C-alpha cells in the first residue's frame with residue numbers, strides 16, 4: 001500500500017529532518033506515528049503526498065512512485081487531514097470547500113452534489129454545508145476538513161494530530177468514526193491513548209529516524225522504550241497507584 | 242488596527258449579503274460584471290469639470306441597492322475605507338489649480354475645487370458599483386463569471402487567492418494583536434517602537450500560513466487554477482438587462498439630465 005524506502009528529507013534552509021527512514025504499511029492497516037515535537041512526523045506526511053520531495057530514497061503509494069509527474073494521481077489516492085483545519089478550509093463556505101477537490105479532478109456538478117450529500121450524511125454535517133468556514137467551532141472545522149478529504153474517496157488517509165483542539169466527547173466521536181473507517185490510515189499524533197485504541201501498529205520516530213516499530217499494544221506499553229524516545233506511557237497505562 | 246476583527250466581519254457582511262435571493266442576486270454573474278464594467282467606463286469618461294453631470298449617476302447604484310436589498314450601511318462602511326486614497330489625489334488639485342472657475346453665492350470656486358469634487362465623486366461612484374457587484378454575487382459566482390467572459394484563469398485565480406489572503410492576514414493580525422495586548426495591559430494599541438517587529442512578524446506569519454494553505458490546496462489536486470462549477474451562457478434576459486442599463490448609462494452620459502430636469506421646472 002505505502003512503501004517508504006530509505007528516504008532523507010532536508011528543508012530548503014538546510015535543516016535535515018528525516019534520515020534514511022524505512023517502513024511500509026499494508027492495505028487496510030491503521031498505523032500511528034508518535035514522537036516528540038520536532039521528531040519529523042508532519043514532515044513525513046508531507047513527503048508522502050509530494051509536498052516535500054526526498055532527496056534520497058523513494059516513496060511508493062500503491063506501487064506508484066511519488067514524483068513530479070505522478071503527483072496528481074498520488075494526491076487523488078492519498079488524502080491529508082492537516083494539523084490545523086484553518087489551513088485546510090479556504091473557500092467561502094463549507095460546501096464549496098468540500099467540492100474543491102472533486103472539481104479539481106473534473107467531477108460534474110451533479111456528481112459533486114451527490115458525493116457531498118453522501119459524506120455530509122455520514123459525518124452528520126448537513127446543517128453546516130452552507131455555513132461560512134471561518135464561523136465554525138474548532139471541532140466543526142475539523143469535521144468539515146475531514147469531509148473535504150473523505151469525499152474524494154482516497155484509499156490512504158494521512159492524519160496530522162486529528163484529536164487536537166477537540167473536546168473529550170467530540171474526540172470520542174471522531175475516534176469511533178476512525179475505527180469504523182475502512183481505509184488505510186496513517187496517523188501522526190501525541191494522543192497515545194488514541195493510538196493505543198485505534199492503531200494496529202505504531203512507528204516511533206526520534207530525530208528523523210525510526211526508533212521503534214511494532215504492535216501498538218507492545219510498543220506503547222514498553223516504559224523503557226517510550227522513555228528513551230522522549231515519550232511517556234499512554235494515560236490509561238500509567239496506572240493510579 | 243483597532244478594528245481588524247470588525248473589518249473581517251464587514252468583509253463577511255458583504256459576502257453574506259451575496260447569499261440573498263433577490264432580482265439582482267438572481268442575475269447571472271457575467272451579466273452583472275459586464276454592466277459594472279460599462280458603468281465604470283462611463284463614469285471614468287466624464288471630464289474633470291462635469292461635477293453636476295455626475296450626480297444623476299448615483300441613480301443606478303441607488304436602484305440596484307434597493308432592488309438587491311443591500312443595506313446602505315454595509316456599502317457606506319467600505320466606501321469610507323476607499324475614499325481617503327482619492328482624497329490625497331484630489332487635494333493636490335486643490336493646491337495646484339487655483340484659477341477661479343465660477344462664482345457660487347459670492348464665493349469663488351476654483352478649478353481645483355471642481356476637479357477635487359469630481360475626483361471624489363467618481364471614486365465614490367466607481368467603488369460603490371464594485372461593492373454592489375460583490376454584495377450581490379458570491380465570490381465563486383464572480384470567478385466563474387470572469388472565466389466565462391474569457392478572463393484568463395491565471396488572473397481569476399490570482400484575484401481569488403488575493404481575496405483569500407487578505408482574510409488570512411487580517412486573521413493573523415488580529416490574533417497577534419490580542420496576544421500583544423494581553424501582555425501589555427496598559428497599552429491601547431501597539432506601541433510605535435514595537436510596530437516594526439509586529440509588522441515583520443505579521444508578514445512572516447502570513448507567508449507561513451499562506452504556504453500551508455497552498456499546500457493543503459495542492460493536496461487536493463490544485464494545479465494553478467481553481468476549478469469552478471459549470472459555465473452557463475448569458476441568457477436572453479441577461480442580454481436584455483445589459484442593453485437596458487447600457488442605454489440608460491449612455492443617456493446619462495450624453496444628455497444633460499440635470500439641465501433637462503431643471504428646464505422642465507423653469
Ligand SMILES: Nc1ncnc2c1ncn2[C@@H]1O[C@H](COP(=O)(O)OP(=O)(O)OP(=O)(O)O)[C@@H](O)[C@H]1O
Pocket residue numbers: 011012013015017035036037038039040041042043044
Ligand atoms: N518549513 C520548515 N523549514 C525548516 N525547518 C522546518 C520546517 N518545518 C519544520 N521544520 C523543522 O523540521 C523538524 C521536524 O518538524 P515536524 O513539523 O515534522 O515535526 P513534528 O514531529 O510534526 O512535530 P510536532 O509534534 O510539534 O507537530 C523540526 O525541527 C522543525 O524545526
Ligand SMILES: [Mg+2]
Pocket residue numbers: 041042043083160
Ligand atoms: Mg507536526
